[in-house]
Amino acid sequence: EAQVTQNPRYLITVTGKKLTVTCSQNMNHEYMSWYRQDPGLGLRQIYYSMNVEVTDKGDVPEGYKVSRKEKRNFPLILESPSPNQTSLYFCASSLGAGRTYEQYFGPGTRLTVT
Amino acid sequence: GQQVMQIPQYQHVQEGEDFTTYCNSSTTLSNIQWYKQRPGGHPVFLIQLVKSGEVKKQKRLTFQFGEAKKNSSLHITATQTTDVGTYFCLSGTYKYIFGTGTRLKVLA
Numbered sequence: 001e002a003q004v005t006q007n008p009r010y011l012i013t014v015t016g017k018k019l020t021v022t023c024s025q026n027m028n029h030e031y032m033s034w035y036r037q038d039p040g041l042g043l044r045q046i047y048y049s050m051n052v053e054v055t056d057k058g059d060v061p062e063g064y065k066v067s068r069k070e071k072r073n074f075p076l077i078l079e080s081p082s083p084n085q086t087s088l089y090f091c092a093s094s095l096g097a098g099r100t101y102e103q104y105f106g107p108g109t110r111l112t113v114t
Numbered sequence: 115g116q117q118v119m120q121i122p123q124y125q126h127v128q129e130g131e132d133f134t135t136y137c138n139s140s141t142t143l144s145n146i147q148w149y150k151q152r153p154g155g156h157p158v159f160l161i162q163l164v165k166s167g168e169v170k171k172q173k174r175l176t177f178q179f180g181e182a183k184k185n186s187s188l189h190i191t192a193t194q195t196t197d198v199g200t201y202f203c204l205s206g207t208y209k210y211i212f213g214t215g216t217r218l219k220v221l222a
Contacts, residue, residue, distance in 0.1 A: 043202065044212070048209065097207060102162060107155075107156055108156050
């Protein structure tokens with residue numbers, strides 16, 4: 001089954017404790033992206049990757065890191081999480097980057113930073 | 115930076131009534147995509163529009179892209195309870211901007 005998976009689905013952590021949210025897709029997609037969703041603000045792009053070893057900032061990259069060492073995986077790293085990073089996070093992938101490609105979203109990771 | 119405003123933020127309708135959500139941009143959009151997110155779920159792709167004035171239909175859903183490519187709309191005819199969810203527009207080529215979403219509630 002073609003899908004985007006994220007782990008963990010739920011996470012409660014404390015300020016400053018490094019964490020990684022994994023994202024994996026099995027569709028051989030070139031493009032992957034991370035978003036956060038907050039009430040009243042909608043979805044905002046954190047980072048994206050056009051292909052292996054090619055990443056770039058979205059609209060809200062502060063406090064996050066990413067890497068793309070393999071085509072299928074695109075982990076999101078929070079080196080020192082803070083309460084304002086409490087949010088619902090979605091990973092997405094698409095065949096390529098461009099105006100004609102639909103994005104496939106993972107199930108989401110709900111993160112709470114206390 | 116580029117922003118896409120979406121209205122209304124919320125809409126409650128009686129089952130069988132029509133529903134419309136609008137996305138508006140101050141700058142020309144290269145494309146527009148629409149997604150639906152069920153409560154507790156993740157966004158799911160509905161359609162994409164790329165041409166000026168384009169109109170596409172999917173059963174009870176009608177999507178339009180404005181002539182100036184600065185606005186778009188999603189219209190649902192005769193809503194059903196299965197239409198409940200939040201509808202988002204999205205624009206971009208690799209760096210994407212989402213509309214803030216319209217949350218639709220359908221009352222049976």
